[in-house]
Amino acid sequence: xxxxxxxxxxxxxxxxxxxxxxxxxxxxxxxxxxxxxxxxxxxxxxxxxxxxxxxxxxxxxxxxxxxxxxxxxxxxxxxxxxxxxxxxxxxxxxxxxxxxxxxxxxxxxxxxxxxxxxxxxxxxxxxxxxxxxxxxxxxxxxxxxxxxxxxxxxxxxxxxxxxxxxxxxxxxxxxxxxxxxxxxxxxxxxxxxxxxxxxxxxxxxxxxxxxxxxxxxxxxxxxxxxxxxxxxxxxxxxxxxxxxxxxxxxxxxxxxxxxxxxxxxxxxxxxxxxxxxxxxxxxxxxxxxxxxxxxxxxxxxxxxxxxxxxxxxxxxxx
Amino acid sequence: xxxxxxxxxxxxxxxxxxxxxxxxxxxxxxxxxxxxxxxxxxxxxxxxxxxxxxxxxxxxxxxxxxxxxxxxxxxxxxxxxxxxxxxxxxxxxxxxxxxxxxxxxxxxxxxxxxxxxxxxxxxxxxxxxxxxxxxxxxxxxxxxxxxxxxxxxxxxxxxxxxxxxxxxxxxxxxxxxxxxxxxxxxxxxxxxxxxxxxxxxxxxxxxxxxxxxxxxxxxxxxxxxxxxxxxxxxxxxxxxxxxxxxxxxxxxxxxxxxxxxxxxxxxxxxxxxxxxxxxxxxxxxxxxxxxxxxxxxxxx
Numbered sequence: 001x002x003x004x005x006x007x008x009x010x011x012x013x014x015x016x017x018x019x020x021x022x023x024x025x026x027x028x029x030x031x032x033x034x035x036x037x038x039x040x041x042x043x044x045x046x047x048x049x050x051x052x053x054x055x056x057x058x059x060x061x062x063x064x065x066x067x068x069x070x071x072x073x074x075x076x077x078x079x080x081x082x083x084x085x086x087x088x089x090x091x092x093x094x095x096x097x098x099x100x101x102x103x104x105x106x107x108x109x110x111x112x113x114x115x116x117x118x119x120x121x122x123x124x125x126x127x128x129x130x131x132x133x134x135x136x137x138x139x140x141x142x143x144x145x146x147x148x149x150x151x152x153x154x155x156x157x158x159x160x161x162x163x164x165x166x167x168x169x170x171x172x173x174x175x176x177x178x179x180x181x182x183x184x185x186x187x188x189x190x191x192x193x194x195x196x197x198x199x200x201x202x203x204x205x206x207x208x209x210x211x212x213x214x215x216x217x218x219x220x221x222x223x224x225x226x227x228x229x230x231x232x233x234x235x236x237x238x239x240x241x242x243x244x245x246x247x248x249x250x251x252x253x254x255x256x257x258x259x260x261x262x263x264x265x266x267x268x269x270x271x272x273x274x275x276x277x278x279x280x281x282x283x284x285x286x287x288x289x290x291x292x293x294x295x296x297x298x299x300x301x302x303x304x305x306x307x308x309x310x311x312x313x314x315x316x317x318x
Numbered sequence: 319x320x321x322x323x324x325x326x327x328x329x330x331x332x333x334x335x336x337x338x339x340x341x342x343x344x345x346x347x348x349x350x351x352x353x354x355x356x357x358x359x360x361x362x363x364x365x366x367x368x369x370x371x372x373x374x375x376x377x378x379x380x381x382x383x384x385x386x387x388x389x390x391x392x393x394x395x396x397x398x399x400x401x402x403x404x405x406x407x408x409x410x411x412x413x414x415x416x417x418x419x420x421x422x423x424x425x426x427x428x429x430x431x432x433x434x435x436x437x438x439x440x441x442x443x444x445x446x447x448x449x450x451x452x453x454x455x456x457x458x459x460x461x462x463x464x465x466x467x468x469x470x471x472x473x474x475x476x477x478x479x480x481x482x483x484x485x486x487x488x489x490x491x492x493x494x495x496x497x498x499x500x501x502x503x504x505x506x507x508x509x510x511x512x513x514x515x516x517x518x519x520x521x522x523x524x525x526x527x528x529x530x531x532x533x534x535x536x537x538x539x540x541x542x543x544x545x546x547x548x549x550x551x552x553x554x555x556x557x558x559x560x561x562x563x564x565x566x567x568x569x570x571x572x573x574x575x576x577x578x579x580x581x582x583x584x585x586x587x588x589x590x591x592x593x594x595x596x597x598x599x600x601x602x603x604x605x606x607x608x609x610x611x612x613x614x615x616x617x618x
Binding site: 052054056101105106107108109111112113115116117119120123124126127183232233236239240243272273275276278279280282283286287290 | 353354356401402405413415416417418419420421423424425426427428429430431432434435541545548552585588589591592595596598599602603
């Protein structure tokens with residue numbers, strides 16, 4: 001099994017590196033967006049799946065990061081990387097704030113609060129159109145002045161791998177254990193000496209920063225930002241990606257996002273029916289495979305593998 | 319100016335009644351199934367369209383169409399409950415609260431996507447219940463609003479009577495207080511989960527049918543009333559039907575006063591949408607048990 005997983009990583013890695021040379025411009029831009037969604041879905045999985053805080057305001061942080069960077073670059077003419085960094089910091093600070101005020105809330109209350117926060121932010125961006133461009137959108141300076149999306153693709157890939165490495169390191173460390181213990185039972189975790197307050201706020205701050213990073217990247221890639229990026233429908237898409245992949249593993253959520261983004265584009269000829277299809281797939285996944293389709297598929301592979309092994313052992317004995 | 323404010327207050331009262339109907343449905347579902355239904359606004363949206371098509375395709379007159387919409391919403395909710403919500407009652411389901419949040423959020427996405435296909439993105443406006451306007455002194459109000467307010471009040475009265483004076487209503491109350499004790503006295507709880515979710519859906523669908531001629535119908539029309547209903551339910555105290563009604567009226571009136579008195583008219587409408595959201599956030603922060611909260615229905 002180890003060698004199988006290693007082989008898969010090598011094949012996918014080679015494919016990911018060669019991707020811009022294998023496809024046309026349209027699919028390359030899909031690839032860039034897939035990287036963006038993968039960072040967002042993976043960080044949401046960390047917040048909801050590991051830390052157990054079902055925030056539906058994650059896209060609001062994407063929007064906050066994107067607008068912070070876009071507006072700073074536009075009005076104060078600061079270098080773009082600095083703007084993106086400011087977006088990340090902004091999301092970290094606001095995320096800690098939201099995490100702090102949500103300390104007393106659990107489950108659905110927190111979900112409601114974050115939905116409300118994200119809609120208020122969207123409404124403010126729409127209404128203050130003199131500064132933000134309103135529904136018409138905000139023109140954002142592009143990051144690269146290249147003819148193709150190739151530099152964006154490699155930057156996106158690097159950001160995704162970097163974020164993934166940090167998040168994976170986090171969840172396999174003691175902190176990951178603390179996050180999960182708080183998810184399972186907050187009182188028991190506190191009784192065992194887990195600093196619940198600190199780690200609940202940390203979970204929010206860290207995941208919001210990743211959302212802000214993804215947002216900054218998205219804004220400077222897409223060129224025109226609209227408040228729709230922080231809408232409930234976008235949040236629904238990210239939830240679908242993470243849940244169909246599997247919220248209890250950051251890698252699974254990432255693969256879910258990549259897979260779904262490519263599927264959305266591949267099925268473009270079906271128009272709006274795609275959304276119904278994904279909605280149905282989401283419902284079926286939640287209902288019958290709560291750990292996501294990847295975990296289910298992995299279990300089947302493992303079972304097949306072990307069956308083959310027992311059979312060969314049986315043959316040897318016979 | 320005073321006439322204008324008075325008209326705004328009356329409009330707010332009508333909308334408050336509609337909010338109260340939606341919120342009462344949410345409360346019934348919450349107190350029995352112990353979940354916050356994120357798909358409630360989408361059932362409200364579906365109810366509006368059910369009435370529209372009952373009128374335009376089948377030719378049912380507008381008034382009975384509201385009842386048809388309520389029945390169809392009831393049937394749709396029961397179907398959803400039987401197919402998707404069953405794990406909520408199973409002892410083997412881990413973290414039921416999380417399941418409830420995710421599944422109802424998923425249902426809301428699914429229904430919105432479905433509505434976009436079937437009904438299209440353009441707003442539809444069903445025919446009036448009662449064309450024309452009511453004029454009393456300097457006050458003007460369309461008959462549609464008068465009718466919607468009256469029908470909403472009738473629904474609320476019917477709900478309160480049903481909950482307090484019928485065996486089924488009492489059984490619902492029993493299940494909301496303790497599933498185990500209700501089972502001991504011979505109440506089949508499965509049937510009452512079905513009834514509660516259907517009843518909540520019927521109220522939302524009825525509200526959707528009532529607002530159709532006032533605003534228009536669109537697939538995303540459920541988003542805001544949904545958060546408004548949440549604000550009302552939490553402000554009124556989770557699980558308290560009377561609290562929802564009072565809070566619904568309060569929020570409806572204060573919202574339209576906010577629109578009337580907001581200094582910058584070009585932004586008053588967009589910020590009015592943020593108003594109820596801010597109330598929701600404030601209530602969650604300051605008084606999450608609401609005005610008339612009952613301890614036994616508090617969320618774990």
